[in-house]
Each structure stands twice: as structure tokens, then as C-alpha cells.
Amino acid sequence: MSEMTIHLKIWRQARGETKDSQKSQGRFVDYTVEKVLPEMSFLETLDLLNEKLTRQGQQPVEFDSDCREGICGTCGLVIKGTAHGPNPKTTTCEVRMRHFRDGETITVEPFRAGPFPILKDLVVDRTAFDRIQQQGGFVTANVGSAPDSNAVPIPKLDADKAMDAASCIGCGACVAACPNASASLFVGAKISQLSYLPQGGPERGRRALLMIGQMDREGFGDCSNHGECEAVCPKEISIENIARMRREFFKGALGGHDRKAATGD
């Protein structure tokens, strides 16, 4: 139970500062937090800092978090130059202080991407992901119309692959870590998940075309296959899903689903 002192270099930005301008008005501010325990989580360290700031009459640092056990996808910071911190397979809330040294200075930045505008301090707006999902990340199956769940057997391998892709928590770390700020892993995971399952098969081509179209309109970058996304993904989603997304896209475009898409919208 050795207490540590941690120095934090945190990005501060008031609300609305970058609403219209692409130029950032934020800045880094240095803080020091004492009595940090190795078993504390990184966000609990920020909590501690905020308690201190509040007591001192200063503005606490705004950051997003919710479940604090790595499943909701709400939290997301770039810690020491890596999305979700230096440890693989973890979300920001799962990062423990034992991975840092006493007296260390830790740089904390928000997820940076044009389509993720900063709302305040370390909080970003990721609703671009929702809009992509709305274009086709679903199976059209009205409630009450479903056949018996065992009526269509699905090979375990396919179900497992679908689950691998479906475990995406939508945190946006893939975008944050991508040198191009591409959302391909996020979009690929959803398209890939549904492509492994017989359900929603008729919508596959259309889904791929529309979701990718929206991804581009949101202003995400293109994927250069660096694979940083897979490395920072807390759920270890593979870039094979990006390859699969591209196959789905190709089939969709060749199959003329773009025409239907064009008249459908």
C-alpha cells in the first residue's frame, strides 16, 4: 500500500470553444495528485483530483464514464499517448495505477478526431457512431414476427465469429488511435457481425453501402491498415473485420444494391 504522487498534464477546454472553428482553443494544465494507491483505477485518480479541485473552488475536470468495468464504452482517454492507456485489452476505467511509477507525469488527452468534437475538457461527442448505425446496423425484424430461435441452426464457428465482432463497445478508441482517424474497425465490426449470421442476409449489401457512406459523410479518415485500432481495442476486435467489411461492400456495390439504396433514400 505504498502511496504515490502522480503528476497529470490534462487537456482543458471550455464548452463551445471549438463549436465552429476547427482550431483548438484548449490547453494543457498541470496537476498533482497525492496519496494515489497502486490498486486505484485511473478514473478514481481523476475522481480524487476532482474532489481536490472542488474543495479548492476550482473547476473539476470533466470526463465521461459510467459502468467502470469495461463494458459500457463510455470512458475513453488518451493516456500517455495511447488510447485507453498503456495496457492492452482494457478500457480507460480498467487501467490501474500500479502500471505507473511514483512521481510520473502522465499526459491525458481526449479522443481526437474531427467527427468527435470536444464538448468540454476530455468529453467528446461520439454521436457520429449512432448515425452510422442508423444507416443499416440492424436486422429488420419486427417484434412478434420471429420464428423459433432454434429453427435456423447457425454453425458454432460463425456464431463465435459474430460474437467476436459483436463485442464492440463503441468506445471510439479505434478512431482515436488510428493515424488517419478512421472508423473502419467500428463499422467493420458491425457489418461483419451481421454478415456471419443468416438473419438480415437480404440487407447485407445495402447495409454495407449505406453504413460506409455515412462513415465517410461524418468525415472519418480512410483506413491505411496500420492496425493500431486492433491493438488498442479493449475487446480485441480483429482487423479481419475490416477486410470482411470491404468484401461486403464490394459485393453490395457489384450486386447493384447501391441502386436500391439510391432510390430507397
Next chain:
Amino acid sequence: MSTFRSHVWSSVGKKMITGSTGLMLVGFVAVHLLGNLTLFIPDRGHAFNAYAYFLEHAVHGWLILAFEAGLLAVFGFHIVSAVTVAWTDKRKARPVGYALVRNAGGKSRKGLPSTSMIVTGLSLAVFVILHVKMFKFTDHPAVVHDGKEMKDLYAVVVAAFKQPLIAGAYVAVMGMLGFHLRHGFWSAFQSLGWNNDRAIVVLENLARVVAVLFAVGFLALPLYILFFVDPSVSGGHR
């Protein structure tokens, strides 16, 4: 909203263009490399010049024209799509950069080869222009082989690579080609969707092999000429 053209120029479409043109260029470079190997034959450039002559005169000279036109288009698409991906779109997508960026390591494929694609690629583009200027659009002495008068391209090559500066520059650029292929080769398959968790292992290793093979294959030539070809005898070997 969406049309076929917008799909072609979508983020995925651009990568498919980059990938497919990239693989075509790999094919071209492979043929080029095989042709270059004739330079290693100690026959005073006979085979090499004959090969060049064949290329220039096949189908009454139409083959080379068609091929060059195609190649130009392939280069064009490759460069334009790649520059859009790695330069313009990239800058738009992240207007404010990070103060600190570290590679995540682990499963990441990010490294010098991947991050320098735009640098190595554009360098290669400049190189190609100079290369074509140096060997194609230049005065060629004539030589007679098998009763046919043909350009002595071999002499031009030897003259060029006997200059250490040019030979050295070639070696450096071919090193860049290796880097470009190290990421570009497997990446092309990924971009075309021809990949999965098993294939990627094979493709990445293949990319390493292709990168080394092509780089060494090309850079061996200037070194060979610089050090092992006797300049006093046109087309002569020591």
C-alpha cells in the same frame, strides 16, 4: 445520395483502387526485375538490348504503347487515391493532433514502413520520372546485334551506374521500395478484402519476402555494375 461513382470514391473504394493498382504495379515491377536480370549475363549487353528491342517492336510497337498508357493510368490512380487517403482525408479527419502519440504495440502493424508509405511512395514517383527520363528519353548509341541495328541501352545503363552518386541514389530508392512493399503488399490484400486472421500471417510473411527480394534484386544491379563491370569495354565484363 449514393451512386456507383460515389462508392468507387468512398473510403473503401479508394483503398480498393490503391490496393488493386498496387498489386498491378507489383506485377509490373516483377517483370521489370526479370528483364533487368539479363544485365547480369556477361554478354556485353546482347540479351538486355535484344529484350529492349523486342519490347519496343512487338506488335509493331503497339504493345509497348498500350502498356505504357495502362501503366501511366495505374500509377495515376495509385498515387491519387493513396494521396487522398494518407494526406488530404487524413488531415481533414483529425484537424487537431495529439501532443503525445505512442505506438500501441501488440497486434499493431504500425511502424516505419506503414507510416512512411506516403514518403516512400512519393519518392518512388519522383524516381520513376527521373528513371524514365534517364533511360528512355535520352540519346542512345546504336549497336548491331544479330544483324539488327538497335539502341545500346546497355551502354547507357553502365555509364549511369558507373557514377557512384547515381548508383548510390538507386540503392537508396530501392531500399524505399522494399519499405513500401513491406507494408503495401499485405495491405493491398487487406484493402481488397482478401484477408482474415489466418491469411494475414501468411501475407505478412510474404510481404517481408517480396520486400527483400525486390529491393535486393534491384539494388544489386547498380552495385554490380559499379564494382564488377569494366567501363573500358562497352558491354564488357571483368
Next chain:
Amino acid sequence: MSRILDAKIPSGPLADKWDRHEMECPLVAPANRRKFTVIVVGTGLAGGGAAATLGELGYNVLNFCVQDTPRRAHSVAAQGGINASKNYQNDGDSVERLFYDTVKGGDYRSREANVYRLSQLSMGIIDQCVAMGVPFAREYGGTLANRSFGGVQVSRTFYARGQTGQQLLLGVYSALSRQVAAGTVKMFPRHEMLDLVVVDGRARGIVCRDLVTGEMKRYAADAVVLATGGYSPVFYLSTNAVNCSATSIWRAYKRGALFANPCYTQIHPTAIPQLGDYQSKLTLMSESLRNDGRMWVPKAPGDKRRPADIPEAERDYFLERRYPAFGNLVPRDIAARASKVECDAGKGVGNTGFAVYLDFADAIKRLGRDVVADRYGNLFTMYEEIIADDPYHTPMMIYPAPHYTMGGLWVDYNLESTIPGLFVAGEANFSDHGANRLGASALMQGCADGYFVVPRVVAGYLARGGHGKVTTDHEAFGAVEDEVRRRYDALLAVKGSRTVRDFHWDLGRVMWDKVGMARDRTGLEQAITQIRELREAYWHDVKVPGEAADFNKQLEMAGRVADFLELGELMAMDALAREESCGGHFRAEHHTPEGEARRDDENFMHVAAWEHKGDGQAPVRHVEPLVYENIEVKTRSYK
């Protein structure tokens, strides 16, 4: 003053009630549906499911959530699975058996008709989710896999690794996304409902705070559905997400909806023990771990040897000893209390003495490390990351943690509260789990309410008509908005010396110590006094930084904690009034000679529903008698 509540349970045989009721519910013609606006607060399985389904039917839906996107509702965190009486495993399951298990598991304190309906609907949920692309675990033959969960003797739990809640929620989210694209559902993320607007006795709208700008906003509708989850964070440390709150249902309570059984809380037996006072939450380890893990403590109190050094003969596998028939698979309330008993006797392990072992050594010996890793690998990793200890070699340390609240707003069979037009679904209502919820039943209830029950009963309400159009210009909206504004301005104006977290922490201590796993009269009376004092202090000494018109997390929390400080008192009052032990509610005064919970069916076989009578006035306790016509009421035994 106390009255007897009518749950409006349809007549007729139990098995036919819902079908008949659906038939009797009036309908709204497709062309008329878009003329009706329905507000749904919450985007979890219940709220999101209801919003999507209502949208699918053609209603105009306004859907609100505090998260930045609907896909993060707390249903996402459910790990283990979802029950359904499919009987795919041929082990004798049926609608009747799921019904029986659920009523028994709830210690005969739930409403028969609701539970039966839940059990009937369970099968359709699985069908629906599979059709929507939820990747449930499967066998090599391609059929769905099942596992068993605590408190039952059949395998009826469907699961998607340890992320079942996430996958079901993403199903809901995808359905919602489709409706947003179709224009039937309008989504309001980062909006917190701060009050309910009642016009002429009917729920007609809400007042929200836009959590980004701080702006107060009004929304009007023809019906309001609350699906805002449970109130476990009243204990401060719980397995719930940090933004889970009681604010929506508490505000509805203060506007006239009754609050039922607030004292029924579920303390989950297998969470990672508390490590220190810096902590922001407790991490749950799925109940499925008890399928293969064995819980034990040293036989001798104060035995501080390392677990490996304690020989087999000196270990007490206390669940297996006390409950030979169910062993480690007893229901949650039983397992949690048994752990507490052992720790109170000084046999607890770890630094604090508030932990017991969950040991996988036998399972690894029997099944091999790979099988264990396949089943629980992600949980083991999570544990190791937090505790820095490898559960493959050293037994896990676990301790009970607040996890789920069976209590909630009182609703009738139609999930309608005592305010007409206000429907409550999922964990936010009280209806289906009695005094204790069985594992994998929360997801079942959320989906059943959201996909199947709410759309039907809300349609019935709208079709019956009798309510003209109301807009947000109505004076009631202005009055409520002013009240909310004043409340938040007041919080900011205190400018005291202690933070919101300080108060929340103190409240949590009181709740855990005195309204936690075991309660007694003295403790509860003390708790009521202490909570009142704390509340008084809160409004005089809390320090909330920043402004109202800004993104201000501390202010959000301040509002929620203010409500917890009121709710905590009601929980203690309810626990005090219920002079019996049942399910998760254990009164130290009422137990059998063996230390098991002793119910008092004669005096307490009812739902207690509290009515708010104004601040500073005592709430009134109404009752809904529970009638068991189809099930024999017995002493719950898992021996």
C-alpha cells in the same frame, strides 16, 4: 387513510390471462398512431425495447437517456444470461416451472399473474433476439446453448459469453437505430429527466436537463414510460454504473406515483470485495462462477494463513454444508447472507476480513484449465487486473455487493402506476421479482416489458382516449420547470464545504450498515435519524462547483444524491414496517432457529406501496394483498 390497491389483474385462468387481456385491450388504428406521442425515459432493455417497438408500430416516440448514446444503458453490464422456458435441454422445464421457480425465488412476495406472463413471454424474447442478430452461444450442431443459474434445477439460461446484457442491449439499440432512421423515434441522449408533468391527473410530459448545455427543456406527450432502472447507488458502492440514479422514479413518486417495496434490495453474493475508501464502485463477478466455483472460509475464526496452506479438513464449504440440495447454487440472497454470517463470525478472509473464497481448484482438476478458461476467462482476467492475483492458482476473494433493487414504482398488471398515463417498466417498477430476483431474470423482465408488454398496454391506454392534447405551453409545464430550476440553483447556491461525494459516501455507509444485508429495529431507527440529519446538512453544506448552464457532472450528481438522501429514508421506513424476513429483506428479529429468513405470511403477504404526502410529512403505506391461487405457499427451502 391507507387503502387497498387494485392491481387490475384480468379474471380467468392464470394461463389465459395475458392472451385474453391482449384481446380485450382496445387498439389504435395504424393511421392514427402517429398522432400519439409517447415519451420513453431510458434506453435499456425495457425502455429501448419499448421505444423501438412503439416506433415500429407507428407511434411518435421521444426517447431519452443520460448516456451519450442509447447503447450504453446499464443493461449493457449484465453478464450471466437470460432465462427462458424453452426446455431445449429436455430437463423438464416449462412455463409453469419457470413461473414456480420465480415466485419461490422471490420468496412468495411477487404477483402471480405478472410472473406467469413473464414466464410465458420468455420464449418469444429468445426468438425475437435471435431474429435481430443477437449472437447467443451455440453448440457445434448449431442449436442454442444453455447453462444453469442459481436457485433452479434446470438449464434454461441463454447467454452470449459473459456479455449477455451487452448483446441483448445492442439488439435493442439496433432496433432503436432502425426506428430513428425511419423517423418514428427521436433520440435525446445526454438528457436527464428531472421531473414529471402531471396535467389533470394524467402524466403528460417531462422536464429534462440537457447535460451538455445545462438547458432545461420541456416535452409533452400522451403517455410517459419510465424505464430508468434501479436505485442501488443509494448505497454509494454498488455494482451499478456511476450514473445510475433514482431521480426519474423518485420525482414521479413525489408527483403522486406510489413507491412499492423500497426495502427489497438484492445484495449479490459474488462481487470483488471493497479495497479502500477511494473506490467508486464494486465490480461484479458473474453468478455463473458458482456453477464451478466452491465457496469456503477457514473453519477457525481469525485463520490468517494463505488459502493454499489451509488443509481441506480445516476448510468450511459453508453453502454445501448448509444447503446440500443446491450447494453453491442457492439463490443470491441466501448465498450473500451466508457469506455475511461467516464473516461476522470472524472467519472472513483478506485484509479486511470481509471476503470469502470462491475456489476453482476442483473445477480445474475436473475439467482442465482450458475449459475453465473458456467459460470464465474474461472474468478471471478482470479479477486479476483489479486484485493482481491469479484465480487459476489462488482462490478468488469475493464479498456481497448491492446489485439490484426489486422495489420500484408500484404498477398494476398494465405496468401503469397510480398516475394514469405513467407506465413503468424494467427494474424501475417493482412487479415481477418479489423479495429476491433470481439470476438471469432481470434481462428477461426488461425484454418482456419492453418488447411485449409496454407496447400493448400503452396502446390500450391511448385507445381508451379521454385526454385532449396538451402542449409544453401549458402552465403545469412552466410551474414544474420553475421548481426544477429553483432546486438546481439552490444546490449551486449552498457553496458549503463538503463535496457531493462526501455526502454520498456517508449515506452509503449508513445504508450498508443499517439497511443492508441484515436489518434490525434499532439500526433502522438510527438510520432514519442519520439520513435526515445528513439531508439537512446536505442542503446547508454541500459544495457544487460550476454553473447550471454548462456541462457540469458535479451538478448532475448533486441532484441525484439529493434524491438518494430522500429515498434512503423511505427504504429504512419500509424495512422497519415489514416485520418479517423475506428474500433480500432480512430482519434480525425474524429468523428460524437455523438462522434462515422467517416470513410472516399472515401479516405481510402483501406489497407495501408508499404515497408521498409532501416534504416533511410522513408518507402513507398502502397495501396490495398478494393472492396465491395457483401455487402453494411454502417455506422456501434449498436444503
